[in-house]
Amino acid sequence: xxxxxxxxxxxxxxxxxxxxxxxxxxxxxxxxxxxxxxxxxxxxxxxxxxxxxxxxxxxxxxxxxxxxxxxxxxxxxxxxxxxxxxxxxxxxxxxxxxxxxxxxxxxxxxxxxxxxxxxxxxxxxxxxxxxxxxxxxxxxxxxxxxxxxxxxxxxxxxxxxxxxxxxxxxxxxxxxxxxxxxxxxxxxxxxxxxxxxxxxxxxxxxxxxxxxxxxxxxxxxxxxxxxxxxxxxxxxxxxxxxxxxxxxxxxxxxxxxxxxxxxxxxxxxxxxxxxxxxxxxxxxxxxxxxxxxxxxxxxxxxxxxxxxxxxxxxxxxxxxxxxxxxxxxxxxxxxxxxxxxxxxxxxxxxxxxxxxxxxxxxxxxxxxxxxxxxxxxxxxxxxxxxxxxxxxxxxxxxxxxxxxxxxxxxxxxxxxxxxxxxxxxxxxxxxxxxxxxxxxxxxxxxxxxxxxxxxxxxxxxxxxxxxxxxxxxxxxxxxxxxxxxxxxxxxxxxxxxxxxxxxxxxxxxxxxxxxxxxxxxxxxxxxxxxxxxxxxxxxxxxxxxxxxxxxxxxxxxxxxxxxxxxxxxxxxxxx
Numbered sequence: 001x002x003x004x005x006x007x008x009x010x011x012x013x014x015x016x017x018x019x020x021x022x023x024x025x026x027x028x029x030x031x032x033x034x035x036x037x038x039x040x041x042x043x044x045x046x047x048x049x050x051x052x053x054x055x056x057x058x059x060x061x062x063x064x065x066x067x068x069x070x071x072x073x074x075x076x077x078x079x080x081x082x083x084x085x086x087x088x089x090x091x092x093x094x095x096x097x098x099x100x101x102x103x104x105x106x107x108x109x110x111x112x113x114x115x116x117x118x119x120x121x122x123x124x125x126x127x128x129x130x131x132x133x134x135x136x137x138x139x140x141x142x143x144x145x146x147x148x149x150x151x152x153x154x155x156x157x158x159x160x161x162x163x164x165x166x167x168x169x170x171x172x173x174x175x176x177x178x179x180x181x182x183x184x185x186x187x188x189x190x191x192x193x194x195x196x197x198x199x200x201x202x203x204x205x206x207x208x209x210x211x212x213x214x215x216x217x218x219x220x221x222x223x224x225x226x227x228x229x230x231x232x233x234x235x236x237x238x239x240x241x242x243x244x245x246x247x248x249x250x251x252x253x254x255x256x257x258x259x260x261x262x263x264x265x266x267x268x269x270x271x272x273x274x275x276x277x278x279x280x281x282x283x284x285x286x287x288x289x290x291x292x293x294x295x296x297x298x299x300x301x302x303x304x305x306x307x308x309x310x311x312x313x314x315x316x317x318x319x320x321x322x323x324x325x326x327x328x329x330x331x332x333x334x335x336x337x338x339x340x341x342x343x344x345x346x347x348x349x350x351x352x353x354x355x356x357x358x359x360x361x362x363x364x365x366x367x368x369x370x371x372x373x374x375x376x377x378x379x380x381x382x383x384x385x386x387x388x389x390x391x392x393x394x395x396x397x398x399x400x401x402x403x404x405x406x407x408x409x410x411x412x413x414x415x416x417x418x419x420x421x422x423x424x425x426x427x428x429x430x431x432x433x434x435x436x437x438x439x440x441x442x443x444x445x446x447x448x449x450x451x452x453x454x455x456x457x458x459x460x461x462x463x464x465x466x467x468x469x470x471x472x473x474x475x476x477x478x479x480x481x482x483x484x485x486x487x488x489x490x491x492x493x494x495x496x497x498x499x500x501x502x503x504x505x506x507x508x509x510x511x512x513x514x515x516x517x518x519x520x521x522x523x524x525x526x527x528x529x530x531x532x533x534x535x536x537x538x539x540x541x542x543x544x545x546x547x548x549x550x551x552x553x554x555x556x557x558x559x560x561x562x563x564x565x566x567x568x569x570x571x572x573x574x575x
Contacts, residue, residue: 016034016275017031017032017033017034018033018034018305018308019033019035020305020306023064023065023068024065024068025065025068025069025071025072026068026082026085028065029085030085034271034274034305034308036263036267036271036301037090038062038065038066038069038259038260039069039073039090039091040090040091040094040260041069041070042069042091042094043094044256044260045070045226045228046099048248048256050247051226051227051247052227052228052247052248053226053227053228053247053248053249053250054229054231054234054249054250055228055229055230055231055250055257055261056231056233056234056250056251056356056377057230057379058232058252058377058378058379059232059378059379060300060302060303060317061261061262061298061300061301061379062301063188063189063231063261064109064111064189064230066230066261067109067188067228068107070105070184070186071107071186072085073086073099073100073101074099074100074101074102074103074105074184075101075103076101076102076104076105076179076181077104079100079101080101082100083100086100103181103182103183103184103225104175104176104178104179104183105183105184105185106171106172106175106183106184106185107188108128108129108132108187109128109188109189110187110188110190110192111188111192113125113189113196114196115193115200116200117200117202118205118206121193121196121202121205122164122205122209125164125193125209126157126164127157129164129167129168130156130157132171133151133155133167134155136171136174137151137155138178139151139174139177139178141178142177142178143174143177147170147173147174151170151174154167154170164209164213165209165212165213165216166216167213168185168213168216169216169217169221169223172217172221172223172224173223176223182224182225183223183224184225184226184227184228185217185218185224185226185227185228186229187214187228187230188230189230189232190214190229190230191232193206194206195232195233195325199325199328218247227247232377233374233378234356234357249356251356251377252291252294252376253293253294253354253355254293254294255296256294258293258296259296261293261298262298262299262300262301263299263300263304264297264298265281265285265289267299268281268284268288268299268304269281271304272308275308275311277311279313283313284299284307284313285400286400287303287307287313287400287401288300288303288304288307288402289399289400290382290397290398290400290403291379291382291400292382292386292387294387295386300317300379300402302316302317303316303402315402315405315406317379317402318402318403318405318406318409323378323380323410325374326374326378326380326410327413327414329371329374331414333368333371334414334415336368337368338465340352340372341407341411342464342468342469344381344397344407345404345408345411345465345468345472346468346482346483347397347404348397349384349395349396349397350372350395350397351393351394351395351396352372352373352376352396353369353370353372353373353393354372354376354387354393354396355389372396376396379399379403380398380403381397381399382397382398382399383395383396384397404472405475408469408472408473411469411472412469412473415469416444416447416466416469421440421443421444422444422473423473424436424440425437425440425441426471426473426474428440429471429507430474430504430505430507432558432575434560434571434573437571441562441569441571442569444466445567445569464482464511467492467493467509467511467562468480468482468493471493471509474495476498477504478495478497478507479495479498480493480494480495480496481493486543486544486545486546486548487543487544487545487546487547487548488542488544489539489543489545491508491510491540491543491545492509492510493507493508493509493511494508494509494545494548494549495507495508495509496548496549496552496554497554500553500554504556505554505556505557505575506546506549506556506558507557507558507560508540508545508557508558508559508560509560509561509562510536510539510545510560510561510562511536511562511564512532512533512535512536512561512562512563512564513563513564513565514528514532514563514565515565525565525568526568526570528563529563529564529565529568529569529570530563530570530572531563532561532563532570533561533562533570533571534561535561536563537561537572537573537574539561540559546559558573558574559573559574559575560572560573561573
């Protein structure tokens with residue numbers, strides 16, 4: 001069903017250049033790049049009554065481009081030149097088009113902030129703000145002697161800490177003195193320094209600075225017309241935004257503004273036609289759709305643009321998105337979340353607490369409770385149902401095939417490290433070389449199983465998750481399903497070749513877990529494991545699991561039974 005929000009720009013049908021990595025609005029328009037028209041965002045922002053607005057979205061969902069668009073629309077400098085950028089776009093048809101070029105604009109981005117300690121971090125901040133002052137050096141002609149001296153101390157990076165904390169607020173004052181108009185402040189990726197400092201271990205110093213820095217310019221600033229901020233998380237509200245009662249947060253849980261961050265289905269459909277791509281929309285949906293922002297389904301724009309350019313379906317966003325924070329928490333909690341991680345890999349839903357209040361304080365207080373909330377706001381999970389603010393827990397899932405690939409890769413990286421052995425093992429499996437399959441599986445268990453208490457409550461999930469994580473390496477060649485019904489029962493793992501004409505075998509794997517062997521010798525343990533393997537093979541036949549493959553026209557089936565006990569196991573197979 002095609003959604004009705006948004007109006008595709010039909011002029012795009014003549015544009016073939018794609019703005020990969022281009023987030024400057026002026027460049028996109030002047031250099032005739034393909035553009036999903038999001039300019040009605042300007043109208044909606046002006047209709048919103050809040051003075052300060054924070055938009056939280058995952059990375060690569062168009063935040064920086066939208067902020068660039070706002071800058072060129074509102075900036076009083078080069079008013080006539082900038083007006084031409086919007087001709088023919090949706091905002092040009094709005095009554096608010098008269099607001100174009102009416103305000104001084106301060107635009108600052110912390111998108112590239114990546115520093116190992118506060119000293120280097122503060123130097124980076126000073127460099128960014130000093131560069132901003134350099135851009136506005138012309139305002140000094142209307143400043144008092146005292147303000148000129150203060151201006152120059154920032155410009156030359158000689159100011160004291162208090163002046164740095166007030167630097168954006170002071171600049172709004174200087175611009176007001178020059179133009180006689182209140183200022184619009186745009187802060188892109190406001191939370192990047194905070195997230196980075198948390199990962200690197202200097203969070204307290206960073207919070208102390210930004211609490212004053214943001215508070216000074218956004219709270220009780222008589223020279224502020226409007227503030228717009230973007231980021232991934234609504235982090236540390238109790239610290240940074242303390243007392244800031246003029247801020248309105250628009251997260252991925254809200255319906256308003258949803259159509260301006262991401263690409264809607266009608267826009268995707270139009271772009272496929274514009275680029276002459278005859279892909280079934282359902283295939284594109286499987287790879288890049290699945291995000292539910294508010295009540296609206298949204299596609300990842302970075303992925304769609306790269307897909308249009310490469311002309312083939314594949315994982316694009318997960319290869320570029322910064323996920324250091326996610327990996328940090330995965331390492332801290334890999335044992336506690338293994339069961340849920342395995343369910344997500346199996347494309348099942350999990351029920352978790354999801355809300356807007358992601359703070360490092362509550363993350364530290366209860367990792368298990370709040371970890372998935374972080375995953376959700378970072379774009380790795382999405383709602384599996386309409387969000388109800390009254391519910392304590394909601395159902396979430398992996399949004400699409402692109403993220404599923406990331407999950408399987410991250411699963412291996414976090415839990416098992418050595419992907420080389422996994423590739424060897426899966427090659428042996430698909431070639432029917434069970435001897436080497438067993439050899440590589442043994443290496444993996446010996447090297448990695450120690451991270452779990454495989455005799456405890458994670459036992460069954462561990463082995464099932466292990467096999468599923470490894471097998472997902474083969475996802476491009478096989479349709480892989482787990483715990484699904486077939487014949488008279490439910491199989492553990494089934495691999496169906498995607499290209500039947502190649503004559504590849506279908507593969508069914510049944511897992512067994514052995515208990516109660518405390519008083520048995522090593523030989524007796526392996527006898528028991530072998531018997532369990534035989535039981536597994538008999539189960540495959542008795543329950544008719546192969547029917548799924550036979551019905552799909554796959555005659556050759558490799559049936560494998562694996563029985564585990566700690567790091568010991570046996571494998572039997574039939575063809």
